[in-house]
Amino acid sequence: MIGIDLQNRKPIYEQIVECFETLIVSGVLEPDSQMPSVRALAMELSINPNTIQKAYAALEQEGYIYPVKGRGNFVSGNEGLKQKKQDSVFVSLRELVAKGKELKIPCNAFVERATIFYQEGEEQKV
Amino acid sequence: MIGIDLQNRKPIYEQIVECFETLIVSGVLEPDSQMPSVRALAMELSINPNTIQKAYAALEQEGYIYPVKGRGNFVSGNEGLKQKKQDSVFVSLRELVAKGKELKIPCNAFVERATIFYQEGEEQKV
DNA sequence: TAAGTGTACTATGAGTCTTAGTACACTTAG
DNA sequence: CTAAGTGTACTAAGACTCATAGTACACTTA
Numbered sequence A, B: 001m002i003g004i005d006l007q008n009r010k011p012i013y014e015q016i017v018e019c020f021e022t023l024i025v026s027g028v029l030e031p032d033s034q035m036p037s038v039r040a041l042a043m044e045l046s047i048n049p050n051t052i053q054k055a056y057a058a059l060e061q062e063g064y065i066y067p068v069k070g071r072g073n074f075v076s077g078n079e080g081l082k083q084k085k086q087d088s089v090f091v092s093l094r095e096l097v098a099k100g101k102e103l104k105i106p107c108n109a110f111v112e113r114a115t116i117f118y119q120e121g122e123e124q125k126v
Numbered sequence C: 001t002a003a004g005t006g007t008a009c010t011a012t013g014a015g016t017c018t019t020a021g022t023a024c025a026c027t028t029a030g
Numbered sequence D: 001c002t003a004a005g006t007g008t009a010c011t012a013a014g015a016c017t018c019a020t021a022g023t024a025c026a027c028t029t030a
Helices: A012-025 A038-045 A049-061 A079-102 A107-125 B012-025 B038-045 B049-061 B079-102 B107-125
Strands: A065-068 A072-075 B065-068 B072-075
Touching (some): A012 A079, A079 B107, A107 B107, B049 B072
Antiparallel strands (some): B065 B072
């Protein structure tokens, strides 16, 4: 369920955070369902428990999960987080469009590509 | 002409590289025009000459500039670089669209936002 | 000749990421 | 109650990157 890329420049703990953020916001992980334990996930991913702990601490700080002492971490149900996460995508889109504009990429090229990319994954279902 | 953000997580030398890449590919810096000297640019940006040198080495390695011993670095005219740089924008767009799709952002939301963002800078001209 | 240019090299400090190991309080199943 | 599993906190160390500092040398040009 969780995949990390050791080649990626992004720190491992950050990859884990973003991965869970998406899983939670998209509804794959339901509210109040239990997160993998720190030690178990560390074993599964073959990384240090401290790295998982760092990721979970960040997720808790941002409101994605909540801890229960002695029992574990659980998914927090918060509809506002979805909007927040979606907004961050649009912020990235704004920067990307500005960059493309500097490179003289025409507006319709963005529209066309975005549409194509969006439909890409669905062809495999056929 | 060159602005760097010390708060940014991206290394300074990398910011400089990307900045010049855009300036060169977009034609603001014309082929065979002289780049700022390593020492002069370091003074202007209040950073270490070694950092500029690192950026210039990367730009040379990627074919954006060429050095002339004792004279300086000059902009390299290469039309292929523009395509390469534009392609990198589309690669980023693909990743962003995939991320948005996971977050249940509808396809037309991307199209609408992209169009709006593209036109944003132009209103100031009125 | 002197000033300006690129280039190369070593050294160092700061910061981040990750791992390693330990410890303690809590909850739950037995 | 006990043992296992849970989160959490802490220190320590190694590896790596980034940026700075300082020096040196060959080249070109006014």
